[in-house]
Amino acid sequence: MENNYLSYYLLLSALLFSIGLAIVIVKRNIIVVLMGIELMLNAVNLNLVAFSKNDPNLQGQMFALFVMVVAVCEAVVALAITLKAFEHFKTVNLDRINELKK
Amino acid sequence: MINFIFLFFFLLIAISAIVVLWSRNVLYSAFSLLVTFLGISALYVMAGADFVAVTQILIYVGGILVLLIFGVMLTNKGDRKTDDKNDILTESRNRFWGILVAMGLFTLLFYTFSGADFAGIHRQNFGDNEQSLSSVKGVGVQLMTEFVLPFEITGILLMVALIGSAYLASSRKSDD
Numbered sequence: 669m670e671n672n673y674l675s676y677y678l679l680l681s682a683l684l685f686s687i688g689l690a691i692v693i694v695k696r697n698i699i700v701v702l703m704g705i706e707l708m709l710n711a712v713n714l715n716l717v718a719f720s721k722n723d724p725n726l727q728g729q730m731f732a733l734f735v736m737v738v739a740v741c742e743a744v745v746a747l748a749i750t751l752k753a754f755e756h757f758k759t760v761n762l763d764r765i766n767e768l769k770k
Numbered sequence: 771m772i773n774f775i776f777l778f779f780f781l782l783i784a785i786s787a788i789v790v791l792w793s794r795n796v797l798y799s800a801f802s803l804l805v806t807f808l809g810i811s812a813l814y815v816m817a818g819a820d821f822v823a824v825t826q827i828l829i830y831v832g833g834i835l836v837l838l839i840f841g842v843m844l845t846n847k848g849d850r851k852t853d854d855k856n857d858i859l860t861e862s863r864n865r866f867w868g869i870l871v872a873m874g875l876f877t878l879l880f881y882t883f884s885g886a887d888f889a890g891i892h893r894q895n896f897g898d899n900e901q902s903l904s905s906v907k908g909v910g911v912q913l914m915t916e917f918v919l920p921f922e923i924t925g926i927l928l929m930v931a932l933i934g935s936a937y938l939a940s941s942r943k944s945d946d
Contacts, residue, residue, distance in 0.1 A: 673776060674888055677817065680780055682879035684806075686872040687787045693868035697860035699841045700796055703803050706834060707787060710810055713826075717819045726908045729819050730917050733909070736829050737924050741931035743834045747841045748938035754845040755941075761861060 677718030684711035698750045698760045702743060709739045776816060783809040796842050796858045800835065807831050821906045 684707055691704030713732040720728025750760060757765050786805040793799050807830040814823035846858055913921050 673816070675883070676776070676780060677813070678883045679880070680783060680813070682876055682883070683784055684787055685879070686876035687791050689875055690868050690872035691791050693871060694791070694862045694865050695860050696863055697796055699838055699845065700799055700860050702838060702841075703790060703799060706830070706838075707790065707803070707806065710807065710830070713822075714810055714813065717814050717817050717822055720819070721817045724908075725916075726905060726912055729822050729905065729909060730912050732819070732822050733825060734917075734920055734924060736825060737928065740829055740833060741927055743837055744931050744935045745938070747837055748935035750841055751844060751939050758847070760845045763861075763863065 674718055674721075677714060681711045681715040681718070684708070684714065696761050696763055698746075698753070698762060701762065702746055702750075706739060706743065709735060772816070776813075779809045779812045779816075783813070794859050794862070796860050797839070799860075800839050800842065803838075804831060804835055807835065819905055821904075821909045 688704045688707035688711060691707065692701050695701055695704065713735055716728040716732045716735070718728075720726060720732075753765055754760055759765065783806055786802040786809065789802040790799045790806065793802065807826065811823040811826040811830075814820070814826060842858060
């Protein structure tokens with residue numbers, strides 16, 4: 669089967685990465701910024717899987733799986749830090765979390 | 771037929787990702803992120819990566835998204851002014867420059883891969899191998915042979931993340 673859709677996968681991946689970047693820049697809620705990061709990681713995964721089509725060694729898919737595992741670790745640790753920051757600052761607005769130590 | 775299905779999921783992913791960016795309500799963003807993840811897993815299936823698709827649903831939809839919604843609920847102040855609607859809104863800043871940078875990046879990426887020649891790649895390397903029906907066996911064999919060291923390191927990474935997040939999120943009142 670020909671890999672006809674590769675350019676469309678790349679187009680969608682670029683679109684998702686750009687939207688994720690815009691979310692990270694624009695939004696001020698920590699949780700929404702995390703959503704943007706997950707979107708960017710998903711865009712990269714889409715690229716890897718699209719290129720690994722018809723590859724007998726499945727290297728792109730393996731890398732996508734490892735990216736997923738690292739994304740899980742990142743989300744878990746970021747959420748724990750978010751909970752502690754909320755406990756301390758009583759807000760999740762990134763503009764108001766601006767000091768390291770009181 | 772397959773073109774229409776691909777186009778459907780393409781538009782579904784694009785629209786729901788734009789909704790994540792557009793919406794001010796955090797929970798609307800989370801639910802349209804759910805639609806995005808499901809559509810991406812459908813595209814994984816169409817790229818012949820069924821194991822990755824199932825893993826995507828399990829990890830992203832079942833794990834990360836639930837975790838994010840828990841985060842929304844746990845970091846929600848209750849002392850807001852009592853409207854009839856209790857929306858959880860997010861503020862946004864430097865909207866113009868953010869969108870501009872994102873569109874610039876998209877233009878750069880689009881310019882890059884529209885000038886590249888991918889036709890030679892898969893004709894050269896991925897010539898005429900028989901496409902097996904499922905990629906699960908291949909993924910398992912690769913995990914146990916070529917990628918066994920990253921696989922084990924992944925286990926260590928998961929344990930470090932588990933211990934670290936449990937330590938961070940535990941409530942210690944003694945030292946502050």
